[in-house]
Amino acid sequence: MEHIVIIGNGISGVTAARHIRKLSDKKITIISAETEYFFSRTALMYIYMGHMNFEHTQPYENWFWEKNRINLKKGFVETINTNTKTLHFADNDKLNYDKLIIATGSKPNKFGWPGQDLNGVMGMYHKQDLDNLEKFAPNNQMCKRAVIVGGGLIGIELAEMLNSRNIPVTFLVRESSFWNGVLPDGESEMINRHIKNHHIDLRLSSNLKEIKPDENGNVKSVIIEETGEEIICNVVGLTAGVSPNIDFIKNSNIETDKGVKVNRFLETNIPDIYAVGDCAEQHEPIGQRRPIEAVWYTGRMMGETVAQTICGNRIAYKPGHWFNSAKFFDIEYQTYGWVHGSKGKPDYEQHFHWKHNDDTKCITVAYHKDTNTFLGINTLGIRMRHETFDTWLTEKRDVDYVMDHLSEANFDPEFYKTFESEIYSAYKNQFQTA
Amino acid sequence: MSNELNHSMSLAKPEANNLSIKQKIAVLLGVIGLFILTLALLNTQFPNKGLFLSISLGLITVGTIIFAHDAYLTKLEGIKNDGVWFKSMSSRGILGWVTGIVLTGFYIVLYFYPQFLGQGQNGEANTGLISLFDPLSILLSGNPASQWFVYGTLYTVAILIFGYKFMLKYRHNRYQQLRTGSVMFFQLGFAFLIPEFMSRLNESPDYNLPYYDLKSMWPLNYYLFDGWSINGLLSSGNLGLMMLLFGIASIFVISPFLTYKYGKRWYCSWVCGCGGLAETAGDSFRHLSSKKLSAWKLERWLIHTVLVFSVVMTTAMIYTYLGKDPNKFWLTRSTFLLGVGILLTLVFVITMVFKRNELDKDARYGAIGYFVVIAALFIMHYTGTSDKIFLIKSSALRSAYGLYIGSIFSGVIGTGFYPILGNRVWCRFGCPMAAILGFQQRMFSKFRITTNGGQCISCGNCSTYCEMGIDVRAYAQKGENIVRSSCVGCGICAAVCPRGVLKLENGSMEGRINPNEILLGNDVDLMDLVNQK
Structure with a gap:
């Protein structure tokens, strides 16, 4: 029986395993050095915040794996011998495979800052990072202040986590406004204000210079590059993005750059070896997507796709319209299609922006300035229906149509106040005055 | 740093029990209120019972309000689940267990030893805790209090004050606010005040109304068809007859219609008293x-x-x-039994013909099993000569049901075990009303929880906070709508979802159940290939 081995038990690897099981009777083994069972990485924050226990983050009960004949192996793969098709583990164990899927995800970026490996410095990605945070920041007596470096999705989640235990947080953001490499200005600025409303000490245009130790090798303070200011703290969260977790592959014959290089079929340069999820890097980006997509949803989609290929139906990874979501403290964010921040915005992309007076809801609609084609929408504080926008994007609706039918896409709970008519009249007015 | 030191550091608990000064004062006020009730229980003779009852309930109310204000209004609007699994009370800690044991003890005394609460025996005056409630009872109905009046009052107060707290907690969510306002209204009006006023009517010889909470339907209100209840209603003129007819219409017309339109939530989380307590306290x-x-x-x-x-x-x-006086009613024993038999058979046959494919194996076996049992009993009746129905005396059945289901299951376990098994134990495992409405919801209802394309991140908040124990995530991560008989439509899953994946909706029956192997957002050809298999 063909043996499919998957390194990594995150959403990509597990989705691949589940679909391979649905399509075939192949022997399947999932390897992880992180945890015994699959859990939802995006839910780690809720454990620290006391919303859930670790077991609640596991989407399948423990009997699921045996019932579906998916072997789980806890171990750290040190090297891959692609000639003999053998994995060598840190504890000297070995495992042979017929086909191998690399789904090892990411690791937090460290940019060589002095002090980046001190006790109390951590990312927020692995289960071990959470354990570490619990150790160094259990409460605001043990951790008088935490400094977070890097203003992305994980950074703001870490700020929310620490805030839930009343630990004062200083949040260093390199950009001039939160996540404005992705978010248009109106949205980014609203989130700045929301962060401050949660009593976070938000420092924009601020970089980390170094982390200073105390005599025991623990974090004592950080120095800000621009001002030289020293901030006394006990914990430093490094959340300046992630990169593929593939150090153990670098010595093998498998072609890598930042990630494991794959073609559209998620195949590496070595036959029978595939890579999916955060660690895979496309030779050529797909559409406006990045060559490495470190997103839950794309990981899942690659898992769904590679399972087909492995089970004899070789198909390319061909994702549909872009979508994503996040939550910034109390404000939910959804995006469908492409809406760019001011930096990477193509010339043809025009925006309509509407903001509610209460400063917790806004939308940005992107459209083509010549053809009026609807390109995408960002919403903060208003839920939208994925299916509706996916259809509109496929049908290449123009922006007038979308604005006129916006209420069909509303996904807020029943009895919520709706804003479509207000948004629509703002949209109309803008063009009369423009 | 040594590992040992690290370990001891990790033992430091997040500050779960750090109450603010205001919250401490609020707790103190509430405890004083409870202390007055305890003193009354120990037979302290208060000089002015009405005054002390007011002070006690007032302090409990004010304490809860101050606590809730400080807990929620000092923070921005949003989900307030921080520290839920750290708090002793809400994570089966010592406080949770103590509360569970005290509540369970209270229910055992209430149902089986009301004399310990001071219920006057053999027409004697009340003493203890129950006598403290006499002034309020006399004010409302003209009669002295009973253990049920005390229970009803405390129950109503609990729904009102914790309902207020809940509304502050979800002040950003209008669905939650309206729903909570609704259960508070129905508890105060329908379950508490109207029955008391009805017993005022009984002062006139024309009326002999039983206690009747109009919103409480059979089979939740299992005593509606007891002899004393029917006699009471039938001897209370047109009003009594109307109420009996309303009770019957509720079962066969009103509730199926509303459940078809809105799902069982119209009852379980908007109207019902059991649900009301579960959703608030x-x-x-x-x-x-x-x-x-x-x-x-x-x-x-x-x-x-x-x-x-x-x-x-x-x-x-x-x-x-019906057997007591065969000439009194147009309905005879045999026609009645035949009617029940025909109704049950109709329900069974219609379900099996139209919905067989939607039922999973267990449910099908269960339905067939139960149907066979009931059929067998009917046959035994018609072929036998026994005067007893189903071989057992009906009064024995009735008292067994009242004891095991009505008292022990719904009260002692259902509410006493809140802090251990969750707040919907009765609704989920025991309530026959929930079973009927759930059957209707699963078979013919426009209600479903819609999932939003491919947006689920499997975080588990929805499943964790589902009081009915539905693994909501299992559906959401498949992009499958949630159509479950047990769902009471409280809407908390949709509220706690961080990615806007869930929405309670009433829509078309077509395509209500829609499992997907590949979710929206992936290759459209792949979706077609896999999902249409």
């Missing part, structure tokens, strides 16, 4: 319900067994009642 325990598959299996067997028990018991009660 029980809100802090909703995450304690078991989400295991095994719990779901147990639930289906248990709740339907209770339903069969209650149908059999009620049938037997009416059967016996």
Whole structure:
């Protein structure tokens, strides 16, 4: 029986395993050095915040794996011998495979800052990072202040986590406004204000210079590059993005750059070896997507796709319209299609922006300035229906149509106040005055 | 740093019990209020009972309000689940267990030893705790209090004050606010005040109304068809007759219609008193319900067994009642039994013909099993000569049901175990009304929880906070709508979802159940290939 081995038990690897099981009777083994069972990485924050226990983050009960004949192996793969098709583990164990899927995800970026490996410095990605945070920041007596470096999705989640235990947080953001490499200005600025409303000490245009130790090798303070200011703290969260977790592959014959290089079929340069999820890097980006997509949803989609290929139906990874979501403290964010921040915005992309007076809801609609084609929408504080926008994007609706039918896409709970008519009249007015 | 030191550091608990000064004062006020009730229980003779009752309930109310204000209004609007699993009260800690044991003890005394609460025996005056409530009872109905009046008052106060707290907690969510306002209204008006005023009517010789909470339908209101209840209603003129007809219409017309339109939530989380307490006072325990598959299996067997028990018991009660005076009613024993038989058979046949494919194996076996049992009993009746229905005396069935289901299951376990098993134990495992409405919801209702394309991140907030123990995530991560008989439509899953994936909706029956192997967002050809198989 063909043996499919998957390194990594995150959403990509597990989705691949589940679909391979649905399509075939192949022997399947999932390897992880992180945890015994699959859990939802995006839910780690809720454990620290006391919303859930670790077991609640596991989407399948423990009997699921045996019932579906998916072997789980806890171990750290040190090297891959692609000639003999053998994995060598840190504890000297070995495992042979017929086909191998690399789904090892990411690791937090460290940019060589002095002090980046001190006790109390951590990312927020692995289960071990959470354990570490619990150790160094259990409460605001043990951790008088935490400094977070890097203003992305994980950074703001870490700020929310620490805030839930009343630990004062200083949040260093390199950009001039939160996540404005992705978010248009109106949205980014609203989130700045929301962060401050949660009593976070938000420092924009601020970089980390170094982390200073105390005599025991623990974090004592950080120095800000621009001002030289020293901030006394006990914990430093490094959340300046992630990169593929593939150090153990670098010595093998498998072609890598930042990630494991794959073609559209998620195949590496070595036959029978595939890579999916955060660690895979496309030779050529797909559409406006990045060559490495470190997103839950794309990981899942690659898992769904590679399972087909492995089970004899070789198909390319061909994702549909872009979508994503996040939550910034109390404000939910959804995006469908492409809406760019001011930096990477193509010339043809025009925006309509509407903001509610209460400063917790806004939308940005992107459209083509010549053809009026609807390109995408960002919403903060208003839920939208994925299916509706996916259809509109496929049908290449123009922006007038979308604005006129916006209420069909509303996904807020029943009895919520709706804003479509207000948004629509703002949209109309803008063009009369423009 | 040594590992040992690290370990001891990790033992430091997040500051879960750090109450603010205001919250401490609020707790103190509430405890004083409870202390007055305790003193009364120990037979302290208060000089002015009305005054002390008011002070006691007033302090409990004010304490809860101050606490809730400080807990929620000092923070921005949003989900307030920080530290839920760290707090002793809400994570089966010592406080949770103590509360569970005290509540359970209270229910045992209430149901089986009311004299300990001061219920006057053999027409004597009340003493103790119950006598403290005499002034309020006399004010409302003109009669001295009973253990049920005390219970009803405390129950109503609990729904009102914790309902207020819940509304502050979800002040960003209008669905939650309206729903909570609704259960507060129905508890105060329908369950508490109207029955008291009805007993005022009984002062006139024309009326002999039983206690009747109009919103409480059979089989939840299992005593509606007891002899004393029917006699009381039938001897209370047109009003009594109307109420009896309303009770019957509720079962066969009103509730199926509303459930078809809105799902069983119209009752379970907007109207029902049991649901009302669960959603307000029980809100802090909703995450304690078991989400295991095994719990779901147990639930289906248990709740339907209770339903069969209650149908059999009620049938037997009416059967016996009709037998007492065969010439009094147009309905005879045999026609009645035949009617019940035909109705049950119709329901069974229609379900099997139209919905067989939607039912999973267990449910099908269960339905067939129960149907065979009931059919067998009917045959035994018609072929035998026994005067007893179903071989057992109906009065014995009725008192067994009242004891095991009405008292022990719904009260002692259902509410006493809130802090241990979650706030909907009764609704999930025992309530026959929930079983009927759930059956309707699963078979013919426009209601479903819609999932939003491919947006689920499997985080588990929805499943964790589902009080009915539904593994919501299992559906959401498949992009499959949630159509479950047990869903009471509280809407908390949709509220706690961080990615806007869930929405409670009433829509078309077409395509209501829509499992997907590949979710929206991936290759459209792949979706077609896999999903249309």
